[in-house]
Amino acid sequence: MRMFVLSPSKMSMFSVDWLAGLLALLVLAVAPWLFASGYVIGVMTVALCFGIWAASWDFMSGLTGRENFGHSLFIGAGAYTAGFLNVNFAVNPWWSLLAAPVVAAVFSLAVGFPTLRLRGPYFALAMLSGAAVMQNLTIIFSRYTGGQDGLNGLDPIVDSTLGYYYLTLVLLAAITLVLKLIAASPWGIILRAIRGDEASCQAAGINVTFYKIASLTISAACAGLGGALYAHYQLQVGPDLFAVVLSINIIIMVYVGGIGTIYGPVGGAILLNVLTESLRVFSEYRLWMYTLLLVFILFFMPQGLIAPLWWRLRRRLSP
């Protein structure tokens, strides 16, 4: 895993990075005009939501090395917040974008503090069980949460499919930018240092607890925001948003994109979402083809697909 240290000699490489990011953003902005089908725009909007979730996962887990198998906890928290506010209290959907990250952040504090000293599979499992508890509670208390069927009839934040796509794109770009900036700043260095050797960081006087909790909270808030966006797009929330399967799918997307790069996971999310839909031609064989492709990618590209591709491209481009 590479460590990007800020130094003048590397600045030229950086400008290529930002240029490429801008280009990618442009492509995504123009895409709906090229493929003018509401269905494709819909698939892309969902893919962008997954991009937000993947980027936020990568920010915490990719940098600090604490793999979070319960990211869906924050997604579900954000989505259900949006659902409750909109369906039960008829609150204007724009408020969800504010409330959801806050609620998700609170959840992150609730699970973050007890699990501070956990690493590796222990941390992974603790987060996984946190999300599973919420999923079970959601189903048991069906009177308030709609149980297995969930909450329906949310209002969309923006009425037009195209408009919603742009809203999601703007938020995704903003989140990716912010997370990438934090990751490239001294903050990011500290997070990576914690991954390397936590004891030394502690000895050097760094408040490790603060950084661990903060990174989890930021990750959670972004995921919650994505959850609210998703909920108001699908117009439905259900306990499947707390499921283990969702967390694992996101991790796969991050891995395919290139762990630790923030932008890679966004690419991975978009790729895998579009792939899932485009494999419809195979009817019953769809999932089998998908897992086959996954095995190929995971086996032959242990560093991921998107980020290494970009690195190779960049080496050809920069002076």
Add this chain to the structure above:
Amino acid sequence: MVQILVYGAVISAIYAMLAVGFTLIFGVARILNLAHGSFYALGAYLVYTFTANANLPLWAACLIAVPLVGAFGVAVERILVRPLRRSMLAVLLITLAVALMVEQVLLLIFGSEARNVPSLVDATYHFAGVDISAQRLLALGGGVTILAGLWLFMQHTRLGSAILAVAQDAEAAQYMGIPSDRIYSLVMGLSAAIAAAAGILVAPFQTVIPSMGLLPLVKAFAIVVVGGLGSIPGSIVGALLLGYSETIVAFEVSIEWSQIVSVAAVFATLVIRPSGFFGKRASF
């Protein structure tokens, strides 16, 4: 009271069989094998195919299925896992992908409807208010026997000692002339075989559907972490804990809450004692 004791014992035995295989491969090869549930499912489906399609007698089907799944486990380890062993996450994800593939293949071949695997024994026993089928008692007995056999194997054979050596320190074991790579494959095969045996023993009274391996995998993961990764006695204790807490809650409160209790118990254990009951503290 007797009911809780008996039913809890059966559930714990099944969980223990699953957990022990899972912890074995982790303890020895540091692999979190998410395909473990697939071995469980394959055991059940192979027995189904042999009895329903090839018309083999049940005992023959069982005897063939277990080593076949073991061989499959060895193949997965050698072909897919070994090249990626540097990164734990990579291994985790590729075993997950294997699990998904196996599920899809089973779905495509056998369909999504549950299949019927006949019981090895057909009697029912009634005692002290407990109604229990002989097959369940067989699962309990089989589980205990297999675990006992494993324990004896590990403690009293040269191969078992070799495995323990590799688990302690793979490099040192290599210096002593023990081929770690081959041990890893062997342990994977063993773990797969135990999981398959568990699948065969429970198939007559559990659902045989392509996704049958998912929930047992999550339970095994939870038990193993609670008991301490890499510790076989830990897994057994963890299995008893989970099995009995589920049964007690199902009886005293409601079966609906039994699931959430076990998950909450896992979270609580991790918070209170992060390395589990018998695990080494922060050992990675």
Add this chain to the structure above:
Amino acid sequence: MRRFLFPSLMAAVLAFAAGSADRALAQTKPIRIGVNTAIQAQVGRDAIDSVRMAIDEINAQGGVLGRKFEMIVADEGEAASEGPKLGIAAVNKLTSEDHVDVLIGGYDSGVTLGELPHIARAKTIFLGIGSASPAITQKVKDDYQRYKYIFRVNPINSAKQSQALLGFITGKLKGDLGYNKISIIGENAKWVQDMVPDIKKGAEAAGLEVPVAEFFDVQTADFSPLFAKVKDSGSQYLIVIISHGASDVFVKQWYDAKVPVPIGGIDVKGMDANFFDRVGGKSIAEVSANFVLRAPLTPMTVAWWDKFVSLNKRPPVYTAAGAYAAAYIYAEAVKRAGGTDTDAVVGELEKTDFVGPAGRVQFDATHDVKDGPGFVNELFVQWQANGERVVVWPKELATGKMINPPWLAQN
């Protein structure tokens, strides 16, 4: 290997995106039926085959208004693992890309409810054939202008199903057999969570005692604690409501433990014609609600059943009956409306009066299929020796006596 993977992935993705533009342009004369269902499940496969059977028949007679029918299928995926995400994408694909004239499908209520706003936004008619939640047709009542495109052909909604179940409890269990203590268990799906308290109340009002009324998780693999509880409570019958859960395992465990309490209720998987064989005969004496059997429910049922079996080499499940009826109902509505104009067809659909394999289909004010004598009924069918199915309730349609499991004394 590596070099090919990325370009070929990109090619697939581009083809997918580009192809959509092509499909949008092509204008088609055939009438398109979009089928959104879980194609990997039996209910999905049967729905597809049934629509195909109906379309082939209609086309063989020259189609409708000179136009032939064609069918496009979109997978809703497995609700348990993928949620409504794939279903919503499926519906969007069928409406905005394939430009179907009507949607026939649905199975999981959660997925269907998630799809409804998108279907309504696309102003496409939807004939539901599998989801039972009353919330679906409630939307028609709450916001007619927006949701008037939604109809349910099959099954009768779960609120009506619970009324029918209550009828079975009070009429058969109490009335005929004189039971006065029963237990109720159901999986914790929303529709069951709504049903069980009402059934408990209704049973108690009729003078029955209900010592155990509990829910279990859909993924429950071990029912022994439940059976033990029910047995200890002294119940004489166990009503079970199970749809996505593992009813195979439920009956097998019940039989293996020789639980001294007979079982019955709503068991969706127990509706399958081959259920008895699938569980090795262990569902004997289980009563399960059903909508379609190889029995003369209507004059056309038996012939339809036999044709389905001969074409598809397997007996149909309940969604097949609904799908077949839905295709014909739509065809006839189009004929009466003189075209596929959505509002006109909706108007004609409301006047539907069609005799299908499951019964006579008419819609009430909320576009929900009517139930009751003469319409679509919920039958209570018992598995008896050799896999024979006997209707034990309602009385007018009963074909035999209700038996007890072999380890209990017979009535």
